[in-house]
Structure formats: structure tokens, C-alpha cells
Amino acid sequence: MAKREPALTPDSSKLQALFKLVYMLNPNMELDEAIDLVVKKGVKVLPAERCAVVFFDDRGKLQEKKYNLKGGKNVDICHSIILKTIKRRKPILVMNALEDREFKKHDSVQKLGLKSILTVPIELEGEFMGVIYVDNRALAGGFSNTDTYYLMALSNLLLPYLKRARRGRSLDLQKDGFLDSNPTDCRFGKMIGRSKIMAELFRFAESVKDSRCPILITGEEGTGKSTFARSIYDASGIYKKGFFVVDAEELEPDTMKGYLFGERGFMKKASGGTVYIKEVTLLPLDAQRSLLKVIERDPDQPGDFDVRIIVSASKDIWKEAAERRFKKALLSRLSVVHIHIPPLRDRRGDIPLLAANFLISFCEKHGKKLRGFTEGAMEKMRLYDWPGNVRELEERVERACLSAKPGDYVTSSDLGFESTVVDRFKTLEEFEREYIITILKSVGHNKSLAADVLGISRRTLYYKLKKYGIT
Structure with a gap:
């Protein structure tokens, strides 16, 4: 019935x-x-x-x-x-x-x-x-x-x-002003963004660019940690004798200490410059001890390794330290100046600006003229969670630039979204996630108070924080 x-x-x-x-x-x-x-x-x-x-x-x-x-x-x-x-x-x-x-x-x-x-x-x-x-x-x-x-x-x-x-609506490179220099865009070196959180990061980076303290940059893979490190070097007026990159993922743990800190090692060659260590959590403990000694040296006294240190980590470096895979003393020195780059899903307002800049760059690189992005393409980019973050956005835009018809707009198909299975109810979880973040901010990130406001137990709140990756 x-x-x-x-x-x-x-x-x-x-x-x-x-x-x-x-x-x-x-x-x-x-x-x-x-x-x-x-x-x-x-x-x-x-x-x-x-x-x-x-x-x-x-x-x-x-x-x-x-x-x-x-x-x-x-x-x-x-x-x-x-x-x-x-x-x-x-x-x-x-x-x-x-x-x-x-x-x-x-x-x-x-x-x-x-x-x-x-x-x-x-x-x-x-x-x-x-x-x-x-x-x-x-x-x-x-x-x-x-x-x-x-x-x-x-x-x-x-x-x-x-x-x-x-x-949303379509994005037109010409009509929306992306082909003109826009002084209102938030920029720090090659990093760009209009979101409040990125503007705050850029202001902080500007204030510490000439600090002699080591700098720790954290964030998920693909968020732009290496670009941020390079931007700090370019903006800085100290240790300008080269930007030297060490990727810990590419080095053998057994030989890493000698390679970096040996008599003719990497640090010695980089003297007077800036050394950027990618994925610092992968350094073995003996190399971590040597890095700590470099950081604790007196910068006004001549020494073997006169370098500025910038490091990055995709893993939770505090968890690594808690589980004794990373030296707490080293983390204490590295985290004095800490920059955390949020994932792209937490700053979706930056997607149009990033996508437009990537498209302009790739059009120049490949000698192609495109008008912008269709409404459908903009919608897919805004709703997608970007597990690969800015790097994935950049890669998709380059592929789209190559596949799109000259003189036309980039479509969602050009971006490769037609083959992506999107759960139509995922926006409900997105809604709940954003609502929890809003309440947390409104109570100064007091989790007990947030749980009370939301009418849920603290245990349930912590479960949801973990589920949605809210820190």
C-alpha cells in the first residue's frame, strides 16, 4: 500500500x-x-x-x-x-x-x-x-x-x-583577465594562490626568507614543496651560491651519510649555498645526527659545511619522531620555521587560477592557442578531490592542452574526467567535512567545544577528523 x-x-x-x-x-x-x-x-x-x-x-x-x-x-x-x-x-x-x-x-x-x-x-x-x-x-x-x-x-x-x-561557469583566459598581469594575485616566487590560507603562507615565507634558521616544509605529495623551497631561495638574499637539491628517495641508506657529509661530500660542495633535502624522513639515523650537527654549528664561525638547510616531508614527521624513526632533537630544530602546504582539496578556490596559469604555460610550450575551460571542465575540476594535488592538476592540464582542438575550450573529456568514476553522493561527505571544518574554526579548534556544538561525542568527532583527513 x-x-x-x-x-x-x-x-x-x-x-x-x-x-x-x-x-x-x-x-x-x-x-x-x-x-x-x-x-x-x-x-x-x-x-x-x-x-x-x-x-x-x-x-x-x-x-x-x-x-x-x-x-x-x-x-x-x-x-x-x-x-x-x-x-x-x-x-x-x-x-x-x-x-x-x-x-x-x-x-x-x-x-x-x-x-x-x-x-x-x-x-x-x-x-x-x-x-x-x-x-x-x-x-x-x-x-x-x-x-x-x-x-x-x-x-x-x-x-x-x-x-x-x-x-560554476566557463573560464575564458582573455575575458577573465588571465592573459594580463594581475597584481592582486597572491604570489611568492613561482607559487600562486588566491585563497586566504595561501596568502598567509606567502606572507610568512616573505618574513622568514632571510632567516638563518633551517626551514621545514610539509604537505602531501604533489602540493608544491619543491617549488616553495626554490621560491624561498630565489627571494632570499643569503646563501646565494647555488640551490642544491638532494632527493633522499634516490639515495641508498647505507651510503647516504658519506654521500652527504663525507670529506668530498655533497654538503662540502654546496658551501655558501642552499641545500634542499627532499623527503628528509628517509634519512637514516646516522645521517640525521650529522645533519643535526650541521644545523647546530655557529654560523659566524668558519666550518666545513657553511650552508642553509631547507627540508621537506610528505610523511607525518611528528609521527616518525614519536615512533623513533626520526630524531626528536633534529625535528625540534627543523620545526622552528615550519611551512605546511595544504592539499588542493582544501583550497579549491585556487583551482581556476592554477589551471589557467598552467594552460597559458603549456599553450606557449606546445605552440597552441586555446580559449580556456568549459563549464563542465570547471565543474569537474572543482568537485574532484585531487589525490595528486597540484602536480596532478598540472599533468591533466598539459594532456588537455595537447588533446583539445586548437582555438577551442578545454572540455572535461580533454582533462580525462569522462573515464573517472565519480560517486554522485560524494558531495554529501564533502558537505559534512566542510561543515566540521567551519565549526572547528569558529571555536578556535577546541575539539571538545566543537563536539558539543555539533552534538556528537568527542570519540565520534575524532573518528570524523581522521576519516576526512582534518588536522
């Missing part, structure tokens, strides 16, 4: 609001403008005190637009309810959260004094797009099943705008 829908009571105010919104919403509106209109004209007919719309913007960043519909300044919301909506992908209607068996234990419910809460997921053909949240502190049983369906109708009105934001 088919499941019957609950009986709905007609409400002329809600119908009128829907008619007006359908009339007022313009297909050319920006997403923020559409959300403002839906909230102020549509949600306002509900007995709601506050409203929030949680969604991904066109750069893949999780956003919250919060409103106090009664004109007050308090826009605090219950994050634990939103997280549960993300997990369940179903509306949640709470008549009195202060007395509800499931929700009354949440600190945010008690702190905010919440009674009525209603949330609905925003979905399109099985793809999770966001959440609409409303609450009321004064009124118990303020929302009904009718309000649930009404809020779902409002969420449907936002779908075209959210879909457009998720899809």
Missing part, C-alpha cells in the same frame, strides 16, 4: 508568498540575491525567529547566510541540528528542543534556549545542495508539517541558483 502524505492545511499567506516569489525571482539573479529574497519574502511568513541557509558557493567554499527575522542582532543557530540534517538527508521538525529526548542534551540547544526548530535538506536529483534552518526560542510547537512542506517548496525555488553556483 502506498504511503499516504500527511494532511496539509491550506494557508493563504504561504500561497501568496510563493506566488510573489515565483513572480519576483529572476533567472539572472546572483545566488546571494535569490537567497535574500526567498528568506525575506518567503520564510518571513513562518513563525520563525531566525533563519540560516547553508550551501556551497561557486568556489566550493561552505557558506552560511544567517538572518534574524525579528530585527534582533542574535543570529546564533544550532549547528548540531544542521549536521544531523546533512547526515539524514531528511527534514527535522522539533516541537520543543528543550524537552526533546534527542536534542535537549545538546549544549547549543540549552545555551540558545531553543524550542521550535525546523530544517529541510536542499536536494536535486539525489545530489545534496544545502540546508534551510529556522527556529523560535519563545514558541513551542511553532512549526507544523505544513511548514515543512512549505520550506521544502522554498528550497526548490533556490535550486536553479544553487545548481548554477555548484556548476
Whole structure:
């Protein structure tokens, strides 16, 4: 027997609001403008005190637009309810959260004094797009099943705008200004990025470029550690007699100490220059002891090895030290100046800039003219998790440059995404991951407080942090 829908009571105010919104919403509106209109004209007919719309913007960043519909300044919301909506992908209607068996234990419910809460997921053909949240502190049983369906109708009105934001748009090298020098782009040597985290890294690198301290650069494979090391050398005014690279992966452990620190070894030849050791965690313990001696020398006294040291590590160097595969004393000296490059999936806003710069470079290299990237290509690049990070993006763009038709746009097929199996529900996990990161930042990375805000146990939070690779 088919499941019957609950009986709905007609409400002329809600119908009128829907008619007006359908009339007022313009297909050319920006997403923020559409959300403002839906909230102020549509949600306002509900007995709601506050409203929030949680969604991904066109750069893949999780956003919250919060409103106090009664004109007050308090826009605090219950994050634990939103997280549960993300997990369940179903509306949640709470008549009195202060007395509800499931929700009354949440600190945010008690702190905010919440009674009525209603949330609905925003979905399109099985793809999770966001959440609409409303609450009321004064009124118990303020929302009904009718309000649930009404809020779902409002969420449907936002779908075209959210879909457009998720899809993004094409990238045109000429029209979008990538062929002109853009002084607003964040740059440090050959490293580029517009994201806040990269801008902060570049400012820090600028401040330590002439430091005599060793520099430790960490990050997953392909994030650009070698490029960052070279950029520091190029920007620096010290130890300029050459940039010498040692790749520990290519050396035999038994001969590494002699090769690096012997009488005619690598360090001696590099005197006066900068030595960059890739994958420093692979150095055997005897070579680590020798490196520590080089670092601890008095730079004002003449010695055998007068070099500046920059090292990188893809492995968790702190874990290596904890498990006694890496000397703690050496790590202590190396980590005085530490630069961690985040994976590309954590700075998706940099993808258009990186992709455009790679495409320009490869067009020059291969003598080819291309216009940019299609909407489909931009969408695939933004949603893909990039396990190989910037290096993988660079490789895909070069292959795309070779396969794309001259004078045309690069397509998702040119980038090799057609053969890539993409789980359409992966964006739900992405949504939960970004939401947890947002909450962590809002509480100063206090994990106990974050667990309370999210309404989950600390054990569950640590599981999710490990699952999503959140540090």
C-alpha cells in the first residue's frame, strides 16, 4: 500500500508568498540575491525567529547566510541540528528542543534556549545542495508539517541558483583577465594562490626568507614543496651560491651519510649555498645526527659545511619522531620555521587560477592557442578531490592542452574526467567535512567545544577528523 502524505492545511499567506516569489525571482539573479529574497519574502511568513541557509558557493567554499527575522542582532543557530540534517538527508521538525529526548542534551540547544526548530535538506536529483534552518526560542510547537512542506517548496525555488553556483561557469583566459598581469594575485616566487590560507603562507615565507634558521616544509605529495623551497631561495638574499637539491628517495641508506657529509661530500660542495633535502624522513639515523650537527654549528664561525638547510616531508614527521624513526632533537630544530602546504582539496578556490596559469604555460610550450575551460571542465575540476594535488592538476592540464582542438575550450573529456568514476553522493561527505571544518574554526579548534556544538561525542568527532583527513 502506498504511503499516504500527511494532511496539509491550506494557508493563504504561504500561497501568496510563493506566488510573489515565483513572480519576483529572476533567472539572472546572483545566488546571494535569490537567497535574500526567498528568506525575506518567503520564510518571513513562518513563525520563525531566525533563519540560516547553508550551501556551497561557486568556489566550493561552505557558506552560511544567517538572518534574524525579528530585527534582533542574535543570529546564533544550532549547528548540531544542521549536521544531523546533512547526515539524514531528511527534514527535522522539533516541537520543543528543550524537552526533546534527542536534542535537549545538546549544549547549543540549552545555551540558545531553543524550542521550535525546523530544517529541510536542499536536494536535486539525489545530489545534496544545502540546508534551510529556522527556529523560535519563545514558541513551542511553532512549526507544523505544513511548514515543512512549505520550506521544502522554498528550497526548490533556490535550486536553479544553487545548481548554477555548484556548476560554476566557463573560464575564458582573455575575458577573465588571465592573459594580463594581475597584481592582486597572491604570489611568492613561482607559487600562486588566491585563497586566504595561501596568502598567509606567502606572507610568512616573505618574513622568514632571510632567516638563518633551517626551514621545514610539509604537505602531501604533489602540493608544491619543491617549488616553495626554490621560491624561498630565489627571494632570499643569503646563501646565494647555488640551490642544491638532494632527493633522499634516490639515495641508498647505507651510503647516504658519506654521500652527504663525507670529506668530498655533497654538503662540502654546496658551501655558501642552499641545500634542499627532499623527503628528509628517509634519512637514516646516522645521517640525521650529522645533519643535526650541521644545523647546530655557529654560523659566524668558519666550518666545513657553511650552508642553509631547507627540508621537506610528505610523511607525518611528528609521527616518525614519536615512533623513533626520526630524531626528536633534529625535528625540534627543523620545526622552528615550519611551512605546511595544504592539499588542493582544501583550497579549491585556487583551482581556476592554477589551471589557467598552467594552460597559458603549456599553450606557449606546445605552440597552441586555446580559449580556456568549459563549464563542465570547471565543474569537474572543482568537485574532484585531487589525490595528486597540484602536480596532478598540472599533468591533466598539459594532456588537455595537447588533446583539445586548437582555438577551442578545454572540455572535461580533454582533462580525462569522462573515464573517472565519480560517486554522485560524494558531495554529501564533502558537505559534512566542510561543515566540521567551519565549526572547528569558529571555536578556535577546541575539539571538545566543537563536539558539543555539533552534538556528537568527542570519540565520534575524532573518528570524523581522521576519516576526512582534518588536522
